[in-house]
Amino acid sequence: MKVAVIKYNAGNVQSVLYALERLGADAVLTDDLEIISKADKVIFPGQGEASTAMHYLKEKKLDRLIPELKQPFFGVCLGQQLLCEYSEENDTKCLGVFPVKVKKFIPESYEEFKVPHVGWNNLLELKSPLLVGLDDESYVYYVHSFYCELSEFTIAQTHYIHDFAALMHRDNFYAMQAHPEKSGKVGERILENFLSKT
Incomplete structure (x- = not known):
């Protein structure tokens, strides 16, 4: 199975590649449209800033390719x-x-809630083959200042300041706010499920 990991000058890519290697996946880091199009599965990782990342995607024409992909895709x-x-x-x-807006965390009290949201938090209301083998309240590792609103596409949520979409699914597209590659056995299971069950 060929897995394309999309290169778009966002951080945290190497740890994703290591996690996939541990699972036995044949993964390549690339921004080549043809390689991505022909891959069996695609992973879209990253840490960074939204407008800079979108600029790179547009420069490489990935902004046109990604929404048209038909193979399992994991953001x-x-x-x-x-x-x-x-x-x-x-x-x-x-x-x-996903017809969903991404919003900034604005806590009522910065003494009670720090932004960015950094650390371990639990997944609630799990409902997807991507999450098979996990218990409600399984913990994953977060680093983010912005969050995706809850929607009909939410397949798990987390509470920090308020509820937000921890994972989403629409057609062949899956997405996760936390870092599976930093989330121990739970994150490894989610990646494994993506490789084997989607």
Whole structure:
């Protein structure tokens, strides 16, 4: 199975590649449209800033390719947010796969809630083959200041300041706000499920 990991100058890519290697996946980091199109599965990872990332995607014509892909596709962290229609981060129009807005965390009290949201938090209301083998309340690792709103595409949620979409699914597109590659056995199981069950 060939897995394309999309290169778009966003951080955290190497740890995703290591996680896939541990699972025995044949993964390649690329921004080549043909390689991505022909891959069996595609992973869209990243940490970074939305408008800069979208600029790179447009420069490489990935903004046109990604929404048209038909194979199983998994967006992670910034990769999840960029699959939405709009992000409040620098007023950015995103890829529009999910008709969902990305909003900034604004706590009532910065003493009680820190932004960015960093650390372990639990997944609630799990409902997807992507999450087979996990218990409600399984913990995953987050680093983010922006979040995806709840919608009909939410397949798990997390509460921090308020509820937000921890994972989403629409057609062949899956997405996760937390970092599976940093989330121990739970994250490994989610990646494994993506490779074997989607």
